[in-house]
Structure formats: C-alpha cells, structure tokens
Amino acid sequence: MSKTAIIYWSGTGNTEAMASAVLDGAKEVNSETQLFNVSEITADEAAKYDTLILGCPAMGAEVLEEGEFEPFFTELETQLAGKNVALFGSYGWGDGEWMRNWEERVTGANAKLVCDSVIANDAPDDEAIVNCNNLGKTAAA
Ligand SMILES: Cc1cc2nc3c(=O)[nH]c(=O)nc-3n(C[C@H](O)[C@H](O)[C@H](O)COP(=O)(O)O)c2cc1C
Numbered sequence: 216m217s218k219t220a221i222i223y224w225s226g227t228g229n230t231e232a233m234a235s236a237v238l239d240g241a242k243e244v245n246s247e248t249q250l251f252n253v254s255e256i257t258a259d260e261a262a263k264y265d266t267l268i269l270g271c272p273a274m275g276a277e278v279l280e281e282g283e284f285e286p287f288f289t290e291l292e293t294q295l296a297g298k299n300v301a302l303f304g305s306y307g308w309g310d311g312e313w314m315r316n317w318e319e320r321v322t323g324a325n326a327k328l329v330c331d332s333v334i335a336n337d338a339p340d341d342e343a344i345v346n347c348n349n350l351g352k353t354a355a356a
Pocket residue numbers: 224225226227228229230231272273274275276277278305306307308309310311336337338
C-alpha cells in the first residue's frame with residue numbers, strides 16, 4: 216500500500232463531492248488514505264506522499280483555480296518525479312481542456328498517471344461517482 220493523499224480545491228462543492236467518492240473508494244483498499252482541502256497542506260508536505268490524488272475544477276479560462284490550487288500545484292510540480300498521480304475535477308461549459316493540460320503537466324514532470332482522469336459536468340452524477348470510487352481504488356492500492 217502506498218502512502219496516499221487526496222488533495223482538492225472546490226468552490227461550490229462539486230469537486231468536493233467527487234473527492235468524497237474518491238476517498239470512499241480509496242479507503243476500501245487503503246484505510247490510511249488521507250483527504251485534505253488544499254488549504255490544509257503545503258506542497259512540501261504533499262511531496263512526502265507516494266501517491267497523490269488531486270482534484271480541481273476548470274476555472275479562469277480552462278485553467279486550475281488560480282488563488283490557491285495553481286500556486287500549490289506549481290510548487291508541487293517540481294517534486295512530482297516518480298510519484299503516482301491521479302486527477303479529477305468538475306467543469307461547466309468547456310470540453311475538458313483544463314484536464315488535458317493538467318495531465319500533460321503531470322507527465323511532463325515525470326510522474327506516472329496511474330489511471331484515467333475523471334471529469335464531471337457540474338455536480339457528479341451516479342456514473343461519475345462510480346468512476347471516482349474506482350479512481351480511488353486504483354490509485355490508492
Ligand atoms: C470563475 C469561474 C471560471 C470557470 N471557468 C470554467 C472553464 O474555463 N471551463 C469550464 O468548463 N468550466 C468553468 N467553470 C465552471 C466550473 O468548472 C464548474 O462550475 C464546476 O462545477 C465548479 O466546481 P466546484 O463546485 O468544485 O467549484 C468556471 C466557473 C467559475 C466560477
């Protein structure tokens with residue numbers, strides 16, 4: 216079992232609901248998985264985990280949330296090499312561009328994406344919740 220953290224930002228609760236479903240799945244295979252709002256952890260602390268499951272909605276114009284999450288991720292990016300990473304987040308009107316760009320940053324930092332990312336249009340529906348559960352199970356194993 217790898218030391219696993221789920222770290223997310225959410226403005227209106229959609230990505231938070233996804234994070235909760237990811238945690239449910241992760242706990243089935245790794246009871247020590249920890250969940251953090253991004254305000255509760257620094258990049259240096261996050262870098263101590265082997266597996267990082269990160270959640271952030273599409274904000275700005277197809278970017279990560281710029282006030283808290285982007286600064287956190289920018290700092291973490293330099294410490295991601297060799298880590299297992301999985302990504303999730305909610306979006307509104309776009310086509311998932313923010314997630315594709317985010318995935319490229321993760322692989323560009325020489326981290327491994329351990330499973331397909333999960334994106335949900337606004338509030339996660341039943342299918343998205345199942346996908347979040349499965350993401351948690353796969354990434355935290
Ligand atoms: C300031 C702002 C910028 C946004 N920019 C985008 C965007 O570029 N593309 C998109 O698909 N959705 C965009 N959205 C919609 C959010 O991604 C969507 O509402 C999402 O469900 C919010 O997740 P949360 O409830 O976890 O905060 C934006 C929302 C806000 C408030």
